[in-house]
Amino acid sequence: MANRPNHGNHGSRPEDKTGPSCLEIRGLKVAYGANQVIQGIDLTFHPGKVTALIGPSGCGKSTLLRSLNRMNELIKGCTIEGEILLDGENIFQMDPMLLRRKVGMVFQKPNPFPMSIRDNILFGVEAGKLKVNKEEVIKTSLTRAAIWDEINDRLGDNAFRLSSGQQQRVCIARCLAIDPEVVLMDEPAASLDPTSSAKVEESILAMKGDYTPVIVTHNMQQARRVSDYTVFIYLGKVVEYGETERLFSDPQRAETKDYIAGRFG
Amino acid sequence: MKKGVLEISLRPAAGQIKTQDTETALQRLLSALAPLLSLAISVSAILVALVEITRNDLEAYPVPLLAGLCVVLELLFIDVYRQHSRWDFQLLIVSALSLVFLLVLHALPEYVTGLQLNAVIHRSIFSIIFLLAAALPALVASIYYLLGATPRAEDLSRYPLLLIPPALIISLYFILIWQLVLHGYKTFDWSILLRPYFHTFTPEKYYILGDWPAWRVAEHLSVGIQNQVLGTGLLILLTSAISVPIGVGTGLYLSEYGSGWFGSFIRFITGSLRAISLLVLALAALTLANLFDNTPLEGLFRGTFNNGLNTLSSPGGSYLTASIILSILVIPVIVQVTEQGCRSLPPDLREGSLALGVSEETTLRRIVFPWALPNIITGWLLGCAEAAGCMTVLLFLAPPWHGDNGVGIFKQVTSLAYLVWDIYYGEPIFKSYMQTYQFEAGLLLLLITLVLGILSMLTKDLLAKKFRGG
Numbered sequence: 001m002a003n004r005p006n007h008g009n010h011g012s013r014p015e016d017k018t019g020p021s022c023l024e025i026r027g028l029k030v031a032y033g034a035n036q037v038i039q040g041i042d043l044t045f046h047p048g049k050v051t052a053l054i055g056p057s058g059c060g061k062s063t064l065l066r067s068l069n070r071m072n073e074l075i076k077g078c079t080i081e082g083e084i085l086l087d088g089e090n091i092f093q094m095d096p097m098l099l100r101r102k103v104g105m106v107f108q109k110p111n112p113f114p115m116s117i118r119d120n121i122l123f124g125v126e127a128g129k130l131k132v133n134k135e136e137v138i139k140t141s142l143t144r145a146a147i148w149d150e151i152n153d154r155l156g157d158n159a160f161r162l163s164s165g166q167q168q169r170v171c172i173a174r175c176l177a178i179d180p181e182v183v184l185m186d187e188p189a190a191s192l193d194p195t196s197s198a199k200v201e202e203s204i205l206a207m208k209g210d211y212t213p214v215i216v217t218h219n220m221q222q223a224r225r226v227s228d229y230t231v232f233i234y235l236g237k238v239v240e241y242g243e244t245e246r247l248f249s250d251p252q253r254a255e256t257k258d259y260i261a262g263r264f265g
Numbered sequence: 266m267k268k269g270v271l272e273i274s275l276r277p278a279a280g281q282i283k284t285q286d287t288e289t290a291l292q293r294l295l296s297a298l299a300p301l302l303s304l305a306i307s308v309s310a311i312l313v314a315l316v317e318i319t320r321n322d323l324e325a326y327p328v329p330l331l332a333g334l335c336v337v338l339e340l341l342f343i344d345v346y347r348q349h350s351r352w353d354f355q356l357l358i359v360s361a362l363s364l365v366f367l368l369v370l371h372a373l374p375e376y377v378t379g380l381q382l383n384a385v386i387h388r389s390i391f392s393i394i395f396l397l398a399a400a401l402p403a404l405v406a407s408i409y410y411l412l413g414a415t416p417r418a419e420d421l422s423r424y425p426l427l428l429i430p431p432a433l434i435i436s437l438y439f440i441l442i443w444q445l446v447l448h449g450y451k452t453f454d455w456s457i458l459l460r461p462y463f464h465t466f467t468p469e470k471y472y473i474l475g476d477w478p479a480w481r482v483a484e485h486l487s488v489g490i491q492n493q494v495l496g497t498g499l500l501i502l503l504t505s506a507i508s509v510p511i512g513v514g515t516g517l518y519l520s521e522y523g524s525g526w527f528g529s530f531i532r533f534i535t536g537s538l539r540a541i542s543l544l545v546l547a548l549a550a551l552t553l554a555n556l557f558d559n560t561p562l563e564g565l566f567r568g569t570f571n572n573g574l575n576t577l578s579s580p581g582g583s584y585l586t587a588s589i590i591l592s593i594l595v596i597p598v599i600v601q602v603t604e605q606g607c608r609s610l611p612p613d614l615r616e617g618s619l620a621l622g623v624s625e626e627t628t629l630r631r632i633v634f635p636w637a638l639p640n641i642i643t644g645w646l647l648g649c650a651e652a653a654g655c656m657t658v659l660l661f662l663a664p665p666w667h668g669d670n671g672v673g674i675f676k677q678v679t680s681l682a683y684l685v686w687d688i689y690y691g692e693p694i695f696k697s698y699m700q701t702y703q704f705e706a707g708l709l710l711l712l713i714t715l716v717l718g719i720l721s722m723l724t725k726d727l728l729a730k731k732f733r734g735g
Contacts, residue, residue: 114614128621
């Protein structure tokens with residue numbers, strides 16, 4: 001935790017607390033209209049460790065992820081039950097904007113804003129009026145996203161002109177720039193080539209300890225490489241949750257075994 | 266072509282080799298010439314038809330051209346059968362059609378009238394129609410066979426047909442603009458741009474025997490249209506000032522929150538505003554100008570007209586009134602382009618911004634609005650061109666007289682577009698002096714529209730590069 005960038009006091013965060021937060025889900029149910037996607041999930045994420053969410057398409061991993069920073073509420077007809085506690089505080093009673101500053105998100109498709117790389121990184125910082133050293137934030141966040149060496153001499157370039165692998169890492173840096181406690185990643189490497197994918201994994205590993213990354217992935221090798229804990233979700237429920245090595249080498253449940261073996265999904 | 270010849274010459278025909286040889290030579294000539302000839306004749310028929318639109322003295326050409334088409338298509342028909350062993354009856358039909366056209370054309374008198382026509386029409390019109398009707402399919406067919414009758418040749422032969430509509434629209438535009446430029450250029454006079462207004466009489470102060478001052482009007486001609494030119498500019502500025510904030514605001518509202526019934530209602534209102542007849546808007550303008558009669562606001566909407574001597578109380582309306590009514594035309598355009606621009610924003614970008622804990626207001630201001638800006642600018646400039654060119658709204662607002670009024674928000678309105686109308690239907694004296702400059706006014710208006718159009722294209726590209734990273 002020594003190398004955690006010190007961005008000062010953010011909003012409502014207590015000054016004495018600088019470590020990654022504890023995120024706890026209790027009886028979460030999410031439905032889109034009549035379609036009950038998540039049917040009661042209880043989970044506690046380990047602070048500072050990487051957690052991977054795996055499961056077949058449509059099992060509710062992305063929905064679960066998007067519930068954690070209340071992005072689901074932007075979708076019409078979405079109903080949410082249960083509670084999610086961030087350091088003991090129910091996120092559904094928090095201001096969604098303050099919550100999203102603490103629980104950042106990286107999307108499947110790189111979505112840099114059509115402005116310079118510098119402006120992209122500083123977008124959240126400036127919009128949130130965070131009092132930080134901007135140059136330092138740019139450098140630390142780009143370094144953590146494993147892209148500083150590639151683009152430090154052209155920060156004024158439009159981020160749209162980067163390759164998609166670089167764009168995704170700029171998006172990771174943009175998310176880290178507001179110094180969140182939890183970083184949600186929705187298949188961050190799914191649309192990237194192997195080299196860029198490796199770079200993204202590198203940056204996920206670099207977050208360990210200081211942030212709590214939660215990653216949705218379809219790629220089980222990737223889950224195995226980067227995560228400390230793995231959650232297997234099937235039909236809107238948690239089937240198995242445990243240390244990654246244990247879960248992959250010795251799955252306790254038949255569904256998990258079949259999914260890992262590639263028999264469905 | 267060669268393949269066909271080869272097959273025939275390889276055919277074992279014992280004892281008839283000589284006749285076969287002469288036949289192939291003839292056939293080769295036919296194969297080479299038929300499509301080429303038909304191409305040449307159909308192209309020249311189309312050209313003659315196009316030239317005939319402008320003159321009546323090309324009567325000698327249509328008949329031989331149609332006859333030529335008729336014969337050449339028959340030849341092509343035979344040749345196609347021989348090479349591809351296929352009866353292409355379309356060729357026969359076109360050939361027969363040109364024969365019919367030929368006979369009809371031959372039977373027609375030079376001027377067609379009577380029946381229920383109620384008009385006198387020169388024969389050329391029919392020959393143009395006949396030539397095009399026969400030559401276009403012939404052109405397509407000859408290109409097709411010239412290129413070897415492959416599927417690719419079919420595509421290429423249809424290509425000229427696709428070119429016809431754009432060619433028509435472009436030629437129409439250029440002919441009209443060229444005529445306008447030609448007329449305007451001949452009588453173009455810079456000096457009337459520099460003189461502010463038109464008048465034939467100026468008031469002068471004089472003294473009767475050195476004591477009573479009195480006024481008289483002295484005849485003194487001044488021909489100028491500076492007021493109209495500046496007035497057009499003022500109309501553009503004022504209309505923009507009113508319609509851009511309202512239009513952009515409404516468009517943003519519609520794109521962000523316009524999915525409910527209220528959004529549909531707003532869309533319906535702005536859409537139907539767009540469809541209102543301009544003449545109805547002119548009446549609305551008159552109503553607005555008179556709405557505040559006998560109130561302190563009267564001067565603002567009614568406007569003033571000063572002929573240099575005194576302020577005339579006249580019917581009419583101010584630049585403000587005209588701009589408000591013109592905004593009714595421009596606002597729907599801006600609303601639409603703003604909404605479309607905002608909706609073209611990829612949803613990822615909006616989500617990406619919100620996921621950073623950025624408020625919806627900031628997202629709208631820093632992500633959505635810049636994205637829509639190229640569209641907004643284009644719509645705004647096109648709206649300006651509309652405001653500059655709309656005469657009808659000013660019809661009941663512009664004062665019935667000419668003189669030293671100047672240009673100002675609360676002065677009575679005039680513009681280049683109104684001037685064109687005024688010269689044609691205005692006071693006889695005004696008309697007699699200004700008739701020469703009618704096309705100059707039109708040309709200036711065209712120039713303004715053209716500049717605005719070019720600006721909108723350029724700014725759209727530039728801004729798209731800046732704000733969309735493209």
